[in-house]
Amino acid sequence: MKKTIIVLALLSLFSAGCVSTGKNFSADATKNIKKNSTTRSQIHGWFGYPYMTGIDNGDTTWIYNYSKSSVAGKVMVKDLYIVFDENGVVKNFTFSTSFPDEMKLTK
Template structure:
């Protein structure tokens, strides 16, 4: 019985360490729609329609900024990251955007 408990404890520890070596934050978004964004034309409502609710919202240089992203790190492999940062003009149209991925 003691050997069984030890084996279960070792298995539980190994499983915990395996999953602790990976982390994912953010959410998937429609990366194929990035090319549909037009500076000074596409509106916030259209961005929301294309990509959903942003993962993060903020302000950069006085401009509303939305970030869409999915970031996966692994202690045992390469990181996989994809993000889209959209900055808006005061009239609610896109002033600029940046799309980056490791895929």
């Protein structure tokens, strides 16, 4: 019985130590984004509502962010920054990640 309690206590400690912020999004879907072609509604359909919105040199920006921290202190982050023109079409975008299984997408 003591062994079971110790194991459960350790499991709860480790699971409580993992923290994530933002909403996870599909890194694979970033391959579908095309400058001067992809629309705001398509982006919304693929990724949902942005984490933040803003203005960059007069253009609307949407930012998607997700981060995950482990008990061991390892932090992984991915960001998608999208700039739309006045017609709601992607003017430019950047995707960056430190998730190992997604890093191949940035090459």
